[in-house]
Amino acid sequence: MSLALVAAACGGSGDDGNGDGALAELPECPVDAHLEADGTVEVVVWHSYVGLTKQTLEALAADYNESQDKVEVKIQSQGTSYDELLRKYEQAIPTDDLPGIAILEDTTAQFMADSGTILPAQSCLDVDEDERASVDSWLPVARDYYTIDGVLWPVSLNVSTIMLYYNRDHFEQAGLDPDDPPQTLDEVRETAQALKDAGASTQPLSFLLQPWFIEYWMTGVGQEVVNGDNGRDELATMGTLDNEEAQGVYNWINDMTADGLMAPVSGTPGQINHYLNMLGTSSMLFETSTAITTIIGILEGSLDPEELGADLDLSGLPPIDLNISANLFPGIEEPGKGQVGGGVWYIPSTNDPEVQAAAWDFAKFINEPANQVRWTLEGSYLPVNQEAAESPELQEAWETTRGGQWQAIAFEGLLNVDPTFPGPLIGPYDDFREIVRKSLDDMVLAGTSPEDALSSANDQITEALETYADENF
Structure with missing residues (x-):
C-alpha cells in the first residue's frame, strides 16, 4: 500500500x-x-x-x-x-x-x-x-x-435503517393507541407490559440479538463505542463500549428477558425465528427497513423463500391476517436516531x-x-x-401503498441522523460485531451478567483494535 x-x-x-x-x-x-x-x-x-x-x-x-x-x-x-x-x-x-x-x-x-x-x-x-x-x-x-x-x-x-414493526390489533386489545407507538426504550417496556397484562401476547417484543442495534442506540445519543472520536479523528485503538449508556441498554435487554417481556433470538446468520414470533407470541419487532418487502410478502402470502436466503417450502402459505404497522426505531432518548446502514x-x-x-x-x-x-x-x-x-413516482408510492408508507417513515429516520456523528469507523469491524453479538448471546442465553458481558466485550474489542493497528491492516 x-x-x-x-x-x-x-x-x-x-x-x-x-x-x-x-x-x-x-x-x-x-x-x-x-x-x-x-x-x-x-x-x-x-x-x-x-x-x-x-x-x-x-x-x-x-x-x-x-x-x-x-x-x-x-x-x-x-x-x-x-x-x-x-x-x-x-x-x-x-x-x-x-x-x-x-x-x-x-x-x-x-x-x-x-x-x-x-x-x-x-x-x-x-x-x-x-x-x-x-x-x-x-x-x-x-x-x-x-x-x-x-x-x-x-x-x-x-x-437502510432500523424500524419498529408492531401489531395494531394487539395494541388495541391492550387499550393502547396504535397510532402512538413507543418512542423510547422505556416506553417499549411500558408497552410490552401492557400487552402482556392484557393477554395480547406472551412475550411482546421479538428481539433478534443483533450487535448493530447496540451501535444505533449508542450513535443516537452521541456515545462513542471506540476512541478517537469513534475512529473519526484517528484510527481507533481502544474500545469504549463499556459506558453508562451501553450499561443501561444491556440491563434493559436483560431485564426485559427476565421479566418475560421479550422473546430473544440469537443473531446468527439466516435466522428467521424473530419473524415467526410475530405469528404467535409477540406483538413488536425491531428489524431493518430492507425487511419491508419480506414482511409485506409474509402478510400477503407472496413471500419468496429466497427473500430470507433460506431453503423453505412456503408454497402452501396462505395470506396471514395480521394488522401490522411500522414506525421509527425507538431510541434511548428519542426515536429515529441512529446511523447509516446498508451496502x-x-x-x-x-x-x-x-x-x-x-x-x-x-x-x-x-x-x-x-x-x-x-x-x-x-x-x-x-x-x-x-x-x-x-420524485413524483416515489412520492406517490410512499403515500398510497403500505410498504411505501413504511419506507417514507424509514427515510425520515435517515434524515434524523446527525451528519457530524454518523457512526463509528472501525478497522476490524467484523470482529467488533462478532464480539458484541456473542456478548448478547452470553448474557441473554447463557446467564452472564450484563456487567461481565459488557466488560469482557470491551476488553476483546480493545485487543482486536490493537492487533489491527499493530499489523497496519
Missing part, C-alpha cells in the same frame, strides 16, 4: 466529500478509458443479495447493458451474506483477482480504505466533467459516513484502467435518480439521492 493511501485511510472523517482536506496524491481515475478499449469491456459485480434485491440489481445491469455497447456488466452472487462476500474479497486480495465492483457492508469502510485495493470515488469526482459525476444530492449523513480525511471512498450506496459499492484499483473506467460509468448509471427510485421501489433500499426521494 502506498504511503499516501495509508495516511489518507488511517482514521478521520472529512467534511462533505468535496476533496477539501484530502491528500494531494490519490490514485488516478482513468475516466473514459473504456471508450478507447478494443471491444467490449467486462465488469463483474460481486454481491450477496437475495430475492427482490438481487433481481432488481440484475435488471438494472441488463438495462445498462442495453443502453450502450462499450461495457457489459455481469452480476455474480458470492453467497447470501455480507460476511461471505467479504471473506471472498479478502481471499482474492493477494492475487489481485478482484471484481470490477464489490458491494460490501457499511462496516467495511475503514478496512477497505486501509486495504490499498480501492479506487476512491473522490479520484473520479475530481476529474470527471460528466454531470452525473456528482454526489451533491446525496444525503449529507451518507457522504459524511464514508468520507475519511476528505476522501469519499465508495462510488454508490444502498442505505457500499467499491471499485478495486487492481484491474486494468478500462475496467475501472467502465465500473465508474456503471456506478454513475446506478446513481441516476430514476434508478435510485427503482432501487427503492423494487430493491427495498432507501434512496441515497435526494432528487430520487422527491
Whole structure:
C-alpha cells in the first residue's frame, strides 16, 4: 500500500466529500478509458443479495447493458451474506483477482480504505466533467459516513435503517393507541407490559440479538463505542463500549428477558425465528427497513423463500391476517436516531484502467435518480439521492401503498441522523460485531451478567483494535 493511501485511510472523517482536506496524491481515475478499449469491456459485480434485491440489481445491469455497447456488466452472487462476500474479497486480495465492483457492508469502510485495493470515488469526482459525476444530492449523513480525511471512498450506496414493526390489533386489545407507538426504550417496556397484562401476547417484543442495534442506540445519543472520536479523528485503538449508556441498554435487554417481556433470538446468520414470533407470541419487532418487502410478502402470502436466503417450502402459505404497522426505531432518548446502514459499492484499483473506467460509468448509471427510485421501489433500499426521494413516482408510492408508507417513515429516520456523528469507523469491524453479538448471546442465553458481558466485550474489542493497528491492516 502506498504511503499516501495509508495516511489518507488511517482514521478521520472529512467534511462533505468535496476533496477539501484530502491528500494531494490519490490514485488516478482513468475516466473514459473504456471508450478507447478494443471491444467490449467486462465488469463483474460481486454481491450477496437475495430475492427482490438481487433481481432488481440484475435488471438494472441488463438495462445498462442495453443502453450502450462499450461495457457489459455481469452480476455474480458470492453467497447470501455480507460476511461471505467479504471473506471472498479478502481471499482474492493477494492475487489481485478482484471484481470490477464489490458491494460490501457499511462496516467495511475503514478496512477497505486501509486495504490499498480501492479506487476512491473522490479520484473520479475530481476529474470527471460528466454531470452525473456528482454526489451533491446525496444525503449529507451518507457522504459524511464514508468520507475519511476528505476522501469519499465508495462510488454508490444502498442505505437502510432500523424500524419498529408492531401489531395494531394487539395494541388495541391492550387499550393502547396504535397510532402512538413507543418512542423510547422505556416506553417499549411500558408497552410490552401492557400487552402482556392484557393477554395480547406472551412475550411482546421479538428481539433478534443483533450487535448493530447496540451501535444505533449508542450513535443516537452521541456515545462513542471506540476512541478517537469513534475512529473519526484517528484510527481507533481502544474500545469504549463499556459506558453508562451501553450499561443501561444491556440491563434493559436483560431485564426485559427476565421479566418475560421479550422473546430473544440469537443473531446468527439466516435466522428467521424473530419473524415467526410475530405469528404467535409477540406483538413488536425491531428489524431493518430492507425487511419491508419480506414482511409485506409474509402478510400477503407472496413471500419468496429466497427473500430470507433460506431453503423453505412456503408454497402452501396462505395470506396471514395480521394488522401490522411500522414506525421509527425507538431510541434511548428519542426515536429515529441512529446511523447509516446498508451496502457500499467499491471499485478495486487492481484491474486494468478500462475496467475501472467502465465500473465508474456503471456506478454513475446506478446513481441516476430514476434508478435510485427503482432501487427503492423494487430493491427495498432507501434512496441515497435526494432528487430520487422527491420524485413524483416515489412520492406517490410512499403515500398510497403500505410498504411505501413504511419506507417514507424509514427515510425520515435517515434524515434524523446527525451528519457530524454518523457512526463509528472501525478497522476490524467484523470482529467488533462478532464480539458484541456473542456478548448478547452470553448474557441473554447463557446467564452472564450484563456487567461481565459488557466488560469482557470491551476488553476483546480493545485487543482486536490493537492487533489491527499493530499489523497496519
